[in-house]
Amino acid sequence: MNLWINNAEIVEVLAPLIKNQTPHKSLRYIHPDLKFNALPVLSLLSFLSALQTLIFLPVVFFKILSAMSRADHLHIRCPGNIGLIACIAQIFFPQKNKTAKYAGNWDRNSKQPWSYNLQKWILKNEHLSKNMNVLVYGKWENESRNIQSFYTASFSEKEKTQIEKEFTAPYRFIYVGNLVKGKGVLKAIDFVVKLKKLGYNCTLKIYGGGILEESVKEYILKNNLSETVVVMGRKTLDELQEAYKKAHFIILLSKSEGWPKALAEGMWYGAISISTRVSCVPWMLGDGERGLLVDNEESNTDLGIKKMKYLLDRPEILEEMSRQSILWAQEFSLEGFDQDIKSFL
Structure with a gap:
């Protein structure tokens, strides 16, 4: 504003x-x-x-x-x-x-x-x-x-950077957002855990807080997932930027969204989005060219996991997805956002 x-x-x-x-x-x-x-x-x-x-x-x-x-x-x-x-x-x-x-x-x-x-x-x-x-x-x-x-922009033209990620194990997943009903944080945990059970070395870091924070922590302890899943709490944008740079994937399996800003921010730094097919997400991910789209009902089923397994076994596809994510996300800078606002006013 x-x-x-x-x-x-x-x-x-x-x-x-x-x-x-x-x-x-x-x-x-x-x-x-x-x-x-x-x-x-x-x-x-x-x-x-x-x-x-x-x-x-x-x-x-x-x-x-x-x-x-x-x-x-x-x-x-x-x-x-x-x-x-x-x-x-x-x-x-x-x-x-x-x-x-x-x-x-x-x-x-x-x-x-x-x-x-x-x-x-x-x-x-x-x-x-x-x-x-x-x-x-x-x-x-x-x-x-x-x-x-x-759109909504988060980063400046000065923060544009070329990152080439190697998609090799251990695979680093992050969730960024409020820990509230409908955002699918437990689905994200189960998604990563299922991949690990299939033999893929994966970790998930959860960034954010909210009314479900304690229940998420209890879920992790109850299911002995502490070595795989860590709740990081709320972080500054600078700290999130470092997380985006290190992450291979950013996961958001929510039921509804407006502009999922965390996905756009992760894509700016080459993190590949894994998201449900809601709102403008298919447009953001180029209908699957620069991210993994799953339907809500398959977001935590064998079909969703099968799609992810296919990609993990083909790092060259993931590397291209990461490059395409950067190219798309870095079109939307704060400077461009400011100019577009001026044009509407």
């Missing part, structure tokens, strides 16, 4: 302010003239929260309308409850320039909450969302003219 707001003289942010949380300093908005307009948290997860949402809804709607009337450019972040209200509010400002960043899964065939589908329907309707560029992850066929393929 700081790359976006760096292009504006005055910035007004409308979002819920969650108290008693101290965000990391790198996650803060940085701008000399920024106003934060706090909105109440909207939720439908319980009867009480739904009742509160019903009461607050008119106030939130008119606050957003008021802010939009003052702005030269409207920038909406979706999907989310506030994003849904903003999608409706922007309809009343057809002449204003707008961007919407849809950070979720844009795949029309994926199963998603009705509110997400409603946001997507409004955004791609050019009669309702006039003068708007909608930035989505991946390239999708038969979309309206205002839908623009976009």
Whole structure:
């Protein structure tokens, strides 16, 4: 967001302010003239929260309308409850320039909450969302003219490097991400363990934290996997960069994604992605030319393992996948990201 707001003289942010949380300093908005307009948290997860949402809804709607009337450019972040209200509010400002960043899964065939589908329907309707560029992850066929393929960058042009990896044992796998339900961290563990049982010398390092961290550690101890799997915890980007450089593979067997940033970061340093076929991942991996795609139902079955075994027995294919990963990922730098943002603004 700081790359976006760096292009504006005055910035007004409308979002819920969650108290008693101290965000990391790198996650803060940085701008000399920024106003934060706090909105109440909207939720439908319980009867009480739904009742509160019903009461607050008119106030939130008119606050957003008021802010939009003052702005030269409207920038909406979706999907989310506030994003849904903003999608409706922007309809009343057809002449204003707008961007919407849809950070979720844009795949029309994926199963998603009705509110997400409603946001997507409004955004791609050019009669309702006039003068708007909608930035989505991946390239999708038969979309309206205002839908623009976009990405998220992590590294600078200065950090481009040529890495040639030798795909020989021991094979180093890493998982990078939150340890939460749906991210498939236990599937990743089982995937690597099954390969090891087939005679491939493999290790897995897990980078990240979350509500499942303790249960993941217990799972490792219970199944005597400490020599194969290590939970590294949360690390800085610099530390992750070193992990990407050393890794042969980065594995993410999640049920849903927006932009799986960890895969793109790993590919920047030649780590080959192993991922479920979700969201824009097939586009990122060139439909399997620069990574291993598995369907959710086969992500931890004999078929998924068989595909991996085939690749491990052919290091020349893995080396080419690694080279192609680097070429693709290093097209998306922070400098290019900044220039693309300017073009939309």
